[in-house]
Amino acid sequence: MTTPKKDFLHSLWDFFCSLKLTMFLLISLAIISIIGTVIPQGTPAEEYLARISLTKIKLYKALGFFDMYHSWWFILLLYLLTINLIACSFERLPHIWKIISQPVTDLSAGLEQSLANVATLRSPDEPAAVKERIVAFLKAEFAEPGVVESDGTWHLFAQKTPWCRLSVYFVHLSIIIIFIGAMIGSLFGYKSYVNILEGESVSKLVTRSGKEIDLGFSVLCEKFSMTSYPNGSPKEFKSILTVLENGRPVPGFDHKPIIVNDPLTYKGITFYQSSYGDAGKYLFTVTDLDGRNTVSLTVGGNSSGTLPDGSSMHVLETTPDIAPYSPGLSGPAANVEIHTPAGTSERLVVYANHPELNIEHANHHGKGPVLHFKGEEKRMYTGLQVAKDPGVEVVWLGCILMVVGIFAAFFMSHRRIWVRIQKGSVTVGGNASKNQGAFQQTFDELVDRLKTDLTKEKH
Amino acid sequence: MTSSLLFNMTTFVYLASMLLFFVFLAARAGKIGAAAMITAYLGLLAQTVAIALRWKESYDMGVGHAPLSNLYESVVFFSWTIVLIYALLDIRYKYRVIGAFVMPFALLGMAWAQLGMSSGIEPLVPALQSNWLLYHVITCFLGYAAFAVACGISIMYLIKARGEEATDKPAGNGLLSMFPPVRVLDDLNYRAIMIGFPLLTLGIITGAAWANYAWGTYWSWDPKETWSLIVWFVYAAFLHARITKGWVGKRAAWLSIIGFAATIFCYLGVNLFLSGLHSYGGGK
Numbered sequence: 013m014t015t016p017k018k019d020f021l022h023s024l025w026d027f028f029c030s031l032k033l034t035m036f037l038l039i040s041l042a043i044i045s046i047i048g049t050v051i052p053q054g055t056p057a058e059e060y061l062a063r064i065s066l067t068k069i070k071l072y073k074a075l076g077f078f079d080m081y082h083s084w085w086f087i088l089l090l091y092l093l094t095i096n097l098i099a100c101s102f103e104r105l106p107h108i109w110k111i112i113s114q115p116v117t118d119l120s121a122g123l124e125q126s127l128a129n130v131a132t133l134r135s136p137d138e139p140a141a142v143k144e145r146i147v148a149f150l151k152a153e154f155a156e157p158g159v160v161e162s163d164g165t166w167h168l169f170a171q172k173t174p175w176c177r178l179s180v181y182f183v184h185l186s187i188i189i190i191f192i193g194a195m196i197g198s199l200f201g202y203k204s205y206v207n208i209l210e211g212e213s214v215s216k217l218v219t220r221s222g223k224e225i226d227l228g229f230s231v232l233c234e235k236f237s238m239t240s241y242p243n244g245s246p247k248e249f250k251s252i253l254t255v256l257e258n259g260r261p262v263p264g265f266d267h268k269p270i271i272v273n274d275p276l277t278y279k280g281i282t283f284y285q286s287s288y289g290d291a292g293k294y295l296f297t298v299t300d301l302d303g304r305n306t307v308s309l310t311v312g313g314n315s316s317g318t319l320p321d322g323s324s325m326h327v328l329e330t331t332p333d334i335a336p337y338s339p340g341l342s343g344p345a346a347n348v349e350i351h352t353p354a355g356t357s358e359r360l361v362v363y364a365n366h367p368e369l370n371i372e373h374a375n376h377h378g379k380g381p382v383l384h385f386k387g388e389e390k391r392m393y394t395g396l397q398v399a400k401d402p403g404v405e406v407v408w409l410g411c412i413l414m415v416v417g418i419f420a421a422f423f424m425s426h427r428r429i430w431v432r433i434q435k436g437s438v439t440v441g442g443n444a445s446k447n448q449g450a451f452q453q454t455f456d457e458l459v460d461r462l463k464t465d466l467t468k469e470k471h
Numbered sequence: 472m473t474s475s476l477l478f479n480m481t482t483f484v485y486l487a488s489m490l491l492f493f494v495f496l497a498a499r500a501g502k503i504g505a506a507a508m509i510t511a512y513l514g515l516l517a518q519t520v521a522i523a524l525r526w527k528e529s530y531d532m533g534v535g536h537a538p539l540s541n542l543y544e545s546v547v548f549f550s551w552t553i554v555l556i557y558a559l560l561d562i563r564y565k566y567r568v569i570g571a572f573v574m575p576f577a578l579l580g581m582a583w584a585q586l587g588m589s590s591g592i593e594p595l596v597p598a599l600q601s602n603w604l605l606y607h608v609i610t611c612f613l614g615y616a617a618f619a620v621a622c623g624i625s626i627m628y629l630i631k632a633r634g635e636e637a638t639d640k641p642a643g644n645g646l647l648s649m650f651p652p653v654r655v656l657d658d659l660n661y662r663a664i665m666i667g668f669p670l671l672t673l674g675i676i677t678g679a680a681w682a683n684y685a686w687g688t689y690w691s692w693d694p695k696e697t698w699s700l701i702v703w704f705v706y707a708a709f710l711h712a713r714i715t716k717g718w719v720g721k722r723a724a725w726l727s728i729i730g731f732a733a734t735i736f737c738y739l740g741v742n743l744f745l746s747g748l749h750s751y752g753g754g755k
Contacts, residue, residue, distance in 0.1 A: 031715040035708055042704035042733070049694040049745055081692045194690075203688065241534065241594040249597055272597035273685045284687050399687030407689060411676045418669045 028099035037093045044089065048080040094191065097184045108177050111426075117158055117169040119430035119441050127430075129442040129455040135466055139166055139433045142466070146431055146438070149465050153458060154429055168431035177445055179420035182413055189410030196403030204398040208233035209291050210391050213256060217398055227281065230256045234267055236288050236392040248272075249285050251394040280400055287395025290314060294327045294346060295386040296362070301374060303367065303382070320381050322353040330388055334363065341366060346385045427451060429458070438466070474528055475590055477521035478547065482581040484514035485554070489578050492571035496649055504567040511570060515554045518581075522551060525592065534594035539608040542742070543588040548608070549738070550580030552616035556666065560620060564659060566651045572623035603681035611674030611699075615734050617667030618706070621660050622731035625724040628656040632721060657720065660727055661713065668706050675699050694745040698737035705730040 027033065051072060052060055061069060076083030116123060124130055135142050143159065143166040150157045150170045157170035202219040208231065215230035234252040241247045248271055255265035255278050262278070270276045275284040290313035298307045298320060311317035316326035325348050331337065334345040343365030351357045358377065362385040363369050374382040425446035432439040440459055444451035491507035525538045538544045557573045560566075584590070627650055634647040650656070678696070683689035690696060709726040712718035 031711055032717075034711050035715055035718060038704045038708040038711065042701045042708070045697050045701050045704070048692060049697045049741070053692060081697075243594070245594060246597055247594065248600075271600075273601040273603075275684070275687070282687050284685065286686070397687050401683075401687070401689075404683060404689065408680070411679070415669065415673060415676065418672055422665045422669060 025099065028095055029103040031100070033096050034093075034100065037089060037096060041089055041093065044080075044086065047077060051077050051080070053079060053081070090191070094188060097187065101181050101184050105181060108181075112174045112177060115169060115171060115174070115428070117160055117430075118162075118167040119169075119432040119439060123430070124432075124439065124441055127441040127443055128448060129452055131440045131455075131459040133438040133440070133459070133463055133466065134436065135433075135438050136436060139164065139435055142166075142433050142438060143168070145466065146433065146462065149462055150429065150431070153461060157429070157431070164435065166431075166433040168433070169428070171426065171428045173424050174426050176420045176424040177426050179417045179424070182417035183421060186410045186414035186417055189413060190407050193403040193406030193408075193410055196406055197401040198403075201399070201401040201403060205286070205395065206398055207287075207289070207393050207395050209393045210235055229262070229278065230259075231278075231283065231396075232256055233394050236394040238288065249288060251285055251288075251396070253283065280402065282399050284397040284399070285394070286397040289393050289395065290391075291393045292391045293389045294330065295388060296346075297384045297386055298381045299371075299384065301371060301382060303371060308386075309383075319350070319383070323350050323380065325350045325383070328359065330385075334361075341369075344385060344387055346388075348383070350383075352380075425451065427454075429455075438462075472524070474521045474525035477517055477524060478581070478590070479585055481514050481518040481521060482578070482585050484510060484517060485550075485574060485578040485581055488514055488570070489574040492568070492574055496568060496571050496646055499649055504570075507570055507574075508561060508567055511554060511574060512558065514577075515551070515558060518547075518551050518554070522548070529592045532592055534592065536595045536599075537605050537608075538592075539604060540595055540599055541593060543584050543590050545608065545612070545738075546580050546584040546588070549612050549615060550577045550584070552612045553577045553580070553619050556613065556616045556620050556663070559666075560659070560663065564662075566655065566659065568649050568651070569620075569624060569627065569659070572627050573620050576619045576623065598685065601681060601685065603677060603684065607674060607677040607681055610670050610677055614667045614670030614672075614674050615738060617663050617670060618702075618727075618731045618734050621663035621667060621727045624656055624660045624663060625727040627651075628653060628660060628724040629721065629728075631656060632724075653720075657723070660724065664706055664709060664727065664730075668703075668710065671699070671703060671706065675703060694741045695737065698733065698741050702730060702733045702737050705733055 055078075072078055076085070080086055146168060147157055147159060150168065155170040155172050157168040160167045160169075202217075202221070202223065202225060204217040204219045204225065206214055206217055208214055210233055213230040213232035215227050217225045217227065219225055232254040234254055236249075236251050238249050239247045250269055250271045253265075253268050253270055253276055255262045255268075255276075265276070265278055268276050270283060270285050272285045275282050277283075292313040294311045294313070296309040296311065296317070298309055299305060307320060309317050309319070311325065311327055313327070316324045318324055328347040328349055330344065330346045332344050334341045334343060337345075338361075341363065343363065345361050345363045347359065347361050349357060349359050360373060360377075360383075362383045364385045364387060367382075367384055370382050370384050374380060425444045427444045428442065430441040432441075440462065442451065442455040442458075488507050488510035491503055491510055495504040495507050522538055525544075526535075529535050529538065539548055553573065554577045557570065557577075560569070631647055631650045631653050634645075635653065651659070675696075678699070679689040682691070682696075705726060709723060709730060712723045712726055
């Protein structure tokens with residue numbers, strides 16, 4: 013008697029065991045994943061938001077389209093797939109396990125009928141003697157057989173790689189292991205990004221999820237440098253980092269160069285070369301037209317400074333020596349751009365060693381303040397990705413298991429040979445779990461060799 | 472002899488091979504089929520030498536790296552892997568006529584690369600300076616190539632199946648009689664994907680390993696990564712279709728064709744239409 017409740021559980025189990033569900037989930041995941049490749053993920057850029065309507069933005073937000081790979085419905089599909097593959101594996105595993113652990117060792121008439129590969133040989137010798145010879149033959153040519161005798165009939169059974177029937181379950185298991193690794197990473201790891209000025213160090217980070225992390229040590233950026241190929245494309249971005257514990261360099265982590273594709277790992281936390289920028293300063297003085305009332309002015313590499321008359325200026329480029337560009341002149345010079353409050357702008361060269369030229373220029377172009385270049389402090393900063401992921405080894409374990417499992421599942425097969433030895437005849441049967449065509453050839457060759465083996469020592 | 476001259480020759484040899492396969496299909500003369508196949512092998516040989524030569528040339532220029540660094544080089548390599556996988560299938564199973572449906576893919580790749588792209592050897596940007604580039608690109612493209620071959624076989628399957636339905640007999644006298652039986656085509660389709668799927672899996676894993684090594688994140692749902700996973704889902708569905716009632720035969724062939732369309736989008740569409748980490752030659 014079955015209660016309705018049990019019926020429900022049964023049909024639920026059947027639902028999760030069904031391959032049609034697998035097909036539905038795989039195809040659904042494939043189609044749904046497209047959304048996140050078309051709609052930008054994370055914080056969408058302003059330009060994108062301006063391009064689509066407000067209703068669309070609201071709809072996308074409500075549906076979780078801006079972070080769809082972490083939305084509940086996407087995660088739900090992944091969970092369903094996981095349950096599906098666990099259920100399918102549990103449903104089929106006992107049967108497969110029985111084939112492996114309790115092989116059918118006797119070639120009965122029924123089994124013989126079900127096999128695609130069967131051959132019968134004549135042999136007038138005593139079954140016991142024939143048995144000895146075939147056992148030795150199988151051991152040398154295929155695999156060591158098990159031997160059973162009943163009523164004067166000998167049954168031999170030999171098999172190769174029975175475990176490869178399990179490989180598909182290892183592939184399923186590997187997916188679960190990868191998921192577990194990903195979960196460990198998201199629970200106990202973090203990702204972060206930090207800019208460090210040359211000569212400065214950091215010991216605290218803010219993670220991508222907004223949490224503040226105390227590293228327990230600090231990382232000092234000694235230097236950042238970049239080199240280019242002759243055609244101008246970048247060749248190498250390099251930071252020299254030193255790990256400090258209690259303010260002291262850690263041996264082996266002192267002046268360590270890191271480049272793109274070669275990070276630095278300390279205490280499970282890895283620093284990746286990711287970005288850089290100019291934090292240099294340009295030093296100027298501003299004077300009156302007669303060279304008095306000196307005011308100093310410092311302008312950052314990426315920012316602009318304000319002159320006493322309200323104009324703003326920024327540096328376009330500098331040179332430590334102007335001589336190659338302007339014969340007769342010498343010393344450092346800066347090419348700057350000035351925007352006046354009136355809305356006009358001009359570009360001019362400001363010299364360090366030729367104040368008279370600076371004054372002359374100011375005299376020629378109105379009577380504003382005079383700018384003098386005083387040199388620059390070069391300073392770069394490096395941008396580092398920082399990551400801690402204790403789940404990553406688990407993920408690699410899953411990946412290795414998956415690759416090995418897939419190769420075994422596709423390219424190995426469980427091959428079995430049965431031999432029944434009766435008075436006057438030898439019956440050989442064979443079966444392979446995969447690639448029947450190739451096995452048939454192997455089987456035929458094996459039987460041919462057995463035939464010659466049985467006849468050659470007869471005389 | 473320069474690599475670019477050899478690449479041009481390869482393109483013409485592939486064109487000749489494809490045309491010979493078409494003639495073979497129409498004339499049904501075994502000798503023409505053999506000639507088409509030999510031509511394809513010659514093209515493969517020329518292209519192999521050309522790729523090796525280009526590799527050497529990059530060292531002579533002082534920017535030595537494997538020729539797998541930009542769109543031009545990857546299209547050329549893709550074309551090479553397609554012919555390679557087809558050659559392996561031909562050696563193993565000897566269904567020559569498949570070439571008529573596979574060589575066009577290889578020719579298309581070479582023609583596009585030679586006519587539409589600049590073939591200059593460029594130095595490697597920092598993001599690509601890693602041995603992972605080699606492992607990642609080789610596994611991915613061998614996988615893609617196996618899917619291209621499977622797609623060609625699936626198209627044959629659908630044509631043959633439709634022809635058989637229309638005439639209601641297994642083998643007529645027309646072009647279709649040259650095709651292997653549908654059962655064989657179905658089997659070959661599966662075998663090609665059996666080569667492609669593990670390679671794609673390895674390609675995704677080596678990509679993840681490289682991303683983790685270079686950026687600290689093995690998976691970031693970048694469009695390229697996501698599309699490779701979409702391709703993986705489609706072929707995983709294909710593999711399960713073979714043991715699912717109602718999914719064998721035509722539906723499986725369609726899955727194989729859709730899978731290759733997704734592969735091509737993953738390879739080219741993502742770079743042309745979407746933004747992400749894989750802009751060829753531009754690095755990060």
